[in-house]
Amino acid sequence: MTSTQGAVGQSIRRLEGRAKVTGRAQYVHTLRLPGMLHGKVFRSTVAHARLLGLDASAARALPGVHRVLVGQDILAVMPDPHYGPAFHDQPVLALDKVRYVGEPVALVLAEDPHVAEEAAALIVARYEPLPAVYDEVEAMDSTAVVHEVLKPAGTFPDLKHLQGKRDTNIALDYSLRRGDPDGAFASADHVFEHRFRTQQVLHVPLEPFVSAAVPGEGTLTLHTASQSPSFVRIEIARLLGWPENRVRVQVPYLGGGFGAKLYIKVEALAAAAALIVGRPVKIALTMEEQFFTLTKHAATLRIRSAVTREGRITARECEVWWNGGAYADIGPRITQKSGFTAPGPYDIEHVRIDSYALYTNLPPAGALRGFGIPQLVWAYESHTDMIARELGIDPVEMRRRNILREGRPQATGTVMRDAAIEQVLERTAERMRWSEAFDRGSGTRRRGRGIAIGFKASVSPTTSVAIVNIYADGSCALYCSTVDMGQGSDTAMAQIVSEVLGIDIDRITVVHPDTDVTPYDMATLGSRSTFHMGNAVRAAAEDARSKLIALAQDVGVSVETTPIGEIFRRKYGMQAGNVVGSGSFVPAYTPTDHHTGQSDNVTPFWMIGATGVEVEVDTETGQVTVNRLVNVGDAGRAINPAIVETQLSGAAIMQLGFTMTEQMRFRDGQCVNPSLADYRIPGILDIPAIIDNERVDATQSSGPFGAKGVGESGTFGVSPAIASAIEDAVGIRLTSLPITAESVLRALREQQGRPLQAD
Amino acid sequence: MGTTRTLRFTLNGEPVTTEAPSHWNVVELLQNRFNLYGARESCGQGLCGCCTVLVDGVAVSGCLSLAARVDGADVRTIEAPAATEDGLDDVQQAFIESGAFQCGYCTPGFVLMTRKLLDECPQPDDEDIRHYLSGNLCRCAAYPEIVAAVRLVAQRRATRG
Amino acid sequence: MKPFELLEPRTLREAATLLHAAGDAARPVGGGVAIMLMLKMGVLQPETLVSLASVEDRYSTIALDDDGQLRIGALATLRAIERSGLVRDRIPVLAQALRRLSNVRVRNVATLGGHLAHADPHMDLPPVLIALGASVRVVGPAGERVMPLADLHAGYLETVLARGELIAEVTCPVQGSRRAAYLKCTTRAADDWPALGVAAVLEAEGEVVRSARLVVSAATDVPTRLSRAEALLRGVRIDDALLARVGEAAAAEVTPIGDEHGSAAYKRELLDVYVRRAVRAALAAR
Incomplete structure (x- = not known):
């Protein structure tokens, strides 16, 4: 074993590069199993109704149809077929009720997917319509109640207190109280209040949801495009009433995830179907069906601040209504985890937060790159700029006066450590050349610029376990359940192993998640893998190293000067044996007080991200062009700097789509633009001509080699920075996403006193 | 029939x-x-x-x-091996070096389109690259790296003559 | 998608005869882009597809005819038209419009005939070709006829073509001394379907316009000539004040349809702006 190679901190090329550029990388999409049936889902066409009956006779009669399954059929293998990470509220197939347009109601199985599709179109459902609710604020006191009964899941420790409120649509109401907001507001120089809205948008991984289930002798194997293989195993085992060891979950590469492929999506349906018919079943959703599966939370946000004459914010009150759709998914955690950062990265003495997870009759909402933070940043950074403009203070200066500095308590009371908020802000301003003159355009083309900063707490408490297996020739494998969905985790984890063991990166294999082989990991979400799994991997590698040192001592050689293969040969007389190291990581955590939301340790680390933009506005059409996008983040000490920068840039471009073009449009609860022709994600012509990405020079002392997560940080500031840049350019302020050309022109015309007609 | x-x-x-x-x-x-x-x-x-x-x-x-x-x-198709020692052509090589992909799902399409672009227009400017590749979507948004990869290939081919 | 029979006649006339005989049960397929999208959505469930891939080669050619007009076979792909030296030389506005039409792969297979016969108002070439004065030759089981392209479209996804009739070729007067521009306005992603398209074809001496043809698409069910706006341009020198009146006239003479690209009120504004810009762009073109 030689001394460390310095793998950490190097921009090493991705391990899977060759497989991806030759089209040979394995995805569940590519999986074909002998005897496999394809499942096609028949979906609800009404938003809220009692399901009176289904006529599937024509579908069953179609030649080639193997079986049609309805909700009742699932009971044969899953006595209570309701799943979910927060509440067990979502049925595998609708039972007595449907709660959104697109909800799975029946499943057709056939060897030919075209036949399954044709048969699904022949099924007829009879409904008794019920009043429906779509808007998150109306859902607070609507008489249309989406769920009569709620069963808390109790799976995750941070959601143990969930109850739901009976006969309401409130899945969770989270509150935080700090100081004396009422007093501060009463004595404030200025009070500002604004209301903001964000729209429903979609993850759109280019590989849509797909799972294949293979029944065995009292066992079940699931091949699934999932970010959370460990959760899938536990949840499917629970639904089946089986011990964990009889369910095996395998995950190859993912064609994108972004938070969509978490918890249970089509896994339970594929599992139940495979067990019922005794054959492998694959369910591969189409792009269109993704629009009926999981969205990002739309939200309404009210924010009110008490501010001194000098621009110091003394109190802030935030009220957030999260549109959770028909099933809670992970919405309650978003409501709470993201809820407590609602006042923004500012040092505010008096805070009141109320955050509500609401059920509505829309497709379920869940995690999406930022986990609620982009919605909050949209509100608090827009609000901050509106205050600054009102008080005549420069936006960057306004932030300097209020920024949450190292060592100061955040709204929960947790003291900020290793959070480079100030540095990220200052570097963004420098990269934007904020203090220099700026060309503001002329005629019908006006330019402006804006800046915004956000922060996020990591999910806690969670567990990650890793195993490092050194082979007898000195090559090695890492077993971990982190899912590489494009973020480059395989490469980063291998770099950590390489760094600890001094084994060349080319001689390290990362074994993809297979719950029979790779140990538990909470999930690949919330930018947690580099920090949590990275720490576990480091510990596993260090454990392996100690064992290797012991082995070397045993055979009387030095690990520093003897090749690993030689150590094994001396011990076993040939190329044989293994050294297996394991490691786990569970960060310390203090649960928040249920009434005050206070905790002295609410997160193991903070993510910081800021964005600066320069825009050009066409004053005759309202069209906005983002000419420059500057993304600055705190990733601690990057394990792989090049990958970190592509994460910052990729996240920011995704959020650019959520800001400018993407919007699920609904009519009577039905998404009317479920295709990439009608729901436009950013293409190569849409990205700014100049994109600058920067990692600030910082260290996360508790992270592996000083690193922490960065997958979401690039999303934080994009939307408010663009809105502020537009105001800077043409003097109008938009408070609702997306910022369409029409919304800009309408606001401009309003301002000029010649409003456009309503149609 | x-x-x-x-x-x-x-x-x-x-x-x-x-x-x-x-x-x-x-x-x-x-x-x-x-x-x-x-x-x-x-x-x-x-x-x-x-x-x-x-x-x-x-x-x-x-x-x-x-x-x-x-x-x-x-x-x-993308699976056709290139006539090089390692089976990768200069476009694939440049995509790896430039980090021009994340999840890899869209990558075969981008590689094939880049080959065609460079056949038709050996020295494209950024505008040519963007126009030719505008019918390919990358949700991970590795677009800046993809443009860099295309430029890298064009530059190498020009140097090689 | 349901199974169907795929027929591959050798002549266009034979294709027309097959389609005439089968009626609604059959559909022609050229490049197959629009047809595949509709088959996949289940909007169309034909028993028979009549492929035009094997008909006479001449329906894929681009040539200059004796009276100096460009003849483009209906089965010429959009990409072939875009890259044709003849087209670039004689009708540059067409090649320019094609560059922003969908994407390279679609243009590689989509045919001019399909592009026109689909009658989707969001298509880019109808306004350009109508403004240039193009006509179409149509082949049916019993014979053929020629009509101005402006008369082809009857409504949203509707043409005047009778059962069994197929577009055989498009004849378009070359641009010559005329100056032309096509402006496509997208309101979401840059390569989105247009919220509206405006084609302007001008005969002008310096800044004085002798005649003008303006056609708007996408904002209306069928491509629509803007005659009042055209009339304002005739015989006058172009300046901002005149263009303001032209834009207003254009916005007043059609009733845009609001959709996901923008409300009717917004599209009226866009029409005003884009007509002015299209005239400016045409004047600036050669």
């Missing part, structure tokens, strides 16, 4: 013959008959480019092409 037909064509340099239902598209044909998964259906509307294949040297969306289109044609 019924709803199934015999197709004879050249696939990645090899002559092949197979039967396929008339309603299959080219992606289904490649996956179901030849176990080639590099062309994959994603948007299903010809907008994302994940299903790109070359038919008689022309890039088409496999998901919008009936299987019959390839009858008698020369079909090349």
Whole structure:
């Protein structure tokens, strides 16, 4: 074993590069199993109704149809077929009720997917319509109640207190109280209040949801495009009433995830179907069906601040209504985890937060790159700029006066450590050349610029376990359940192993998640893998190293000067044996007080991200062009700097789509633009001509080699920075996403006193 | 003539013959008959480019092409090995070096389109690159790195002469 | 998608005869882009598809005819038209419009005939070709006829073509001394379907316009000539004040349809702006 190679901190090329550029990388999409049936889902066409009956006779009669399954059929293998990470509220197939347009109601199985599709179109459902609710604020006191009964899941420790409120649509109401907001507001120089809205948008991984289930002798194997293989195993085992060891979950590469492929999506349906018919079943959703599966939370946000004459914010009150759709998914955690950062990265003495997870009759909402933070940043950074403009203070200066500095308590009371908020802000301003003159355009083309900063707490408490297996020739494998969905985790984890063991990166294999082989990991979400799994991997590698040192001592050689293969040969007389190291990581955590939301340790680390933009506005059409996008983040000490920068840039471009073009449009609860022709994600012509990405020079002392997560940080500031840049350019302020050309022109015309007609 | 037909064509340099239902598209044909998964259906509307294949040297969306289109044609997919020592051509090499992908799902399409772009326009500027690749979507948004990769190949070819 | 029979006639006339006989049970397929999208959505479930891939080669050619007009076969792909030296030389506005039409792969297979016969108002070439004065030759089982392209479209996804009739070729007067521009306005992603398109074809001496043809698409069910706006341009020198009146006239003479690209009120504004810009762009073109 030689001394460390310095793998950490190097921009090493991705391990899977060759497989991806030759089209040979394995995805569940590519999986074909002998005897496999394809499942096609028949979906609800009404938003809220009692399901009176289904006529599937024509579908069953179609030649080639193997079986049609309805909700009742699932009971044969899953006595209570309701799943979910927060509440067990979502049925595998609708039972007595449907709660959104697109909800799975029946499943057709056939060897030919075209036949399954044709048969699904022949099924007829009879409904008794019920009043429906779509808007998150109306859902607070609507008489249309989406769920009569709620069963808390109790799976995750941070959601143990969930109850739901009976006969309401409130899945969770989270509150935080700090100081004396009422007093501060009463004595404030200025009070500002604004209301903001964000729209429903979609993850759109280019590989849509797909799972294949293979029944065995009292066992079940699931091949699934999932970010959370460990959760899938536990949840499917629970639904089946089986011990964990009889369910095996395998995950190859993912064609994108972004938070969509978490918890249970089509896994339970594929599992139940495979067990019922005794054959492998694959369910591969189409792009269109993704629009009926999981969205990002739309939200309404009210924010009110008490501010001194000098621009110091003394109190802030935030009220957030999260549109959770028909099933809670992970919405309650978003409501709470993201809820407590609602006042923004500012040092505010008096805070009141109320955050509500609401059920509505829309497709379920869940995690999406930022986990609620982009919605909050949209509100608090827009609000901050509106205050600054009102008080005549420069936006960057306004932030300097209020920024949450190292060592100061955040709204929960947790003291900020290793959070480079100030540095990220200052570097963004420098990269934007904020203090220099700026060309503001002329005629019908006006330019402006804006800046915004956000922060996020990591999910806690969670567990990650890793195993490092050194082979007898000195090559090695890492077993971990982190899912590489494009973020480059395989490469980063291998770099950590390489760094600890001094084994060349080319001689390290990362074994993809297979719950029979790779140990538990909470999930690949919330930018947690580099920090949590990275720490576990480091510990596993260090454990392996100690064992290797012991082995070397045993055979009387030095690990520093003897090749690993030689150590094994001396011990076993040939190329044989293994050294297996394991490691786990569970960060310390203090649960928040249920009434005050206070905790002295609410997160193991903070993510910081800021964005600066320069825009050009066409004053005759309202069209906005983002000419420059500057993304600055705190990733601690990057394990792989090049990958970190592509994460910052990729996240920011995704959020650019959520800001400018993407919007699920609904009519009577039905998404009317479920295709990439009608729901436009950013293409190569849409990205700014100049994109600058920067990692600030910082260290996360508790992270592996000083690193922490960065997958979401690039999303934080994009939307408010663009809105502020537009105001800077043409003097109008938009408070609702997306910022369409029409919304800009309408606001401009309003301002000029010649409003456009309503149609 | 019924709803199934015999197709004879050249696939990645090899002559092949197979039967396929008339309603299959080219992606289904490649996956179901030849176990080639590099062309994959994603948007299903010809907008994302994940299903790109070359038919008689022309890039088409496999998901919008009936299987019959390839009858008698020369079909090349991403799986066709390059005539280099390591089986990767300079475009694939540049994509790896530039980090021009994340999840990799759209990558075969981008690689094939880049090859065609450089055939037609050996020294493209950024505008040419963006226009030619505008029909390929990358949700991970590795666009800046993709543009850098294309430039890298063009530059290397120019230097090599 | 349901199974169907795929027929591959050798002549266009034979294709027309097959389609005439089968009626609604059959559909023609050229490049197959629009047809595949509709088959996949289940909007169309034909028993028979009549492929035009094997008909006479002349329907794929681009040539200059004796009276100096460009003849483009209906089965010429959009990409072939875009890259044709003849087209670039004689009708540059067509090649320019094609560059922003959908994407390279679609243009590689989509045919001019399909592009026109689909009658989707969001298509880019109808306004350009109508403004240039193009006509179409149509082949049916019993014979053929020629009509101005402006008369082809009857409504949203509707043409005047009778059962069994197929577009055989498009004849378009070359641009000559005329100056032309096509502006496409997208309101979401840059390569989105247009919220509206405006084609302007001008005969002008310096800044004085002798005649003008303006056609708007996408904002209306069928491509629509803007005659009042055209009339304002005739015989006058172009300046901002005149253009303001032209834009207003254009916005007043059609009733845009609101959709996901923008409300009717917004599209009226866009029409005003884009007509002015299209005239400016045409004047600036050669």
